[in-house]
Amino acid sequence: MPFRTELPSVFGHRSPDPPTSGPASSIRFRGVSEDAQQRAIDSLRGGSADEAATAVGRLLAVTEAAYERRAQLEQALQSRVAIEQAKGVLAERYQLNVDEAFELIRRAARSNRVKLHDLVRRIRPGEPIPAELEEPLKGLARLRRS
Numbered sequence: 001m002p003f004r005t006e007l008p009s010v011f012g013h014r015s016p017d018p019p020t021s022g023p024a025s026s027i028r029f030r031g032v033s034e035d036a037q038q039r040a041i042d043s044l045r046g047g048s049a050d051e052a053a054t055a056v057g058r059l060l061a062v063t064e065a066a067y068e069r070r071a072q073l074e075q076a077l078q079s080r081v082a083i084e085q086a087k088g089v090l091a092e093r094y095q096l097n098v099d100e101a102f103e104l105i106r107r108a109a110r111s112n113r114v115k116l117h118d119l120v121r122r123i124r125p126g127e128p129i130p131a132e133l134e135e136p137l138k139g140l141a142r143l144r145r146s
Contacts, residue, residue, distance in 0.1 A: 082121055083116070086101075086119075086120035107136050108132040108136045119133075
């Protein structure tokens with residue numbers, strides 16, 4: 001069976017033939033010698049179209065997983081920043097330390113069955129405190145008085 005350069009459809013479109021000239025044909029990977037790159041390319045030429053399609057499919061799956069992980073990490077970082085900002089607002093407004101502020105937010109989110117990140121996004125400087133925090137704040141004030 002002769003080697004086909006056209007690969008099966010992936011994500012609904014046909015994979016183009018690799019360029020033989022022009023800027024895209026000279027793309028090289030940093031940190032990998034030209035000799036190693038050429039050997040990798042040559043090893044694909046000896047395989048069948050099915051083997052090449054399998055290799056490309058695996059590469060696409062790994063790439064997709066890497067993008068998903070990156071998105072998860074970005075979301076976690078954004079959520080963490082929002083939590084830190086909300087802790088700071090409460091700590092400054094009610095003279096709490098940051099651990100007390102976080103415990104207050106966590107307790108309010110749990111008792112009101114609200115996601116923590118949804119609650120912290122509503123805690124803003126210069127704006128009224130969310131209703132979910134009113135009872136925990138009253139309880140904290142009672143504890144401090146006694």
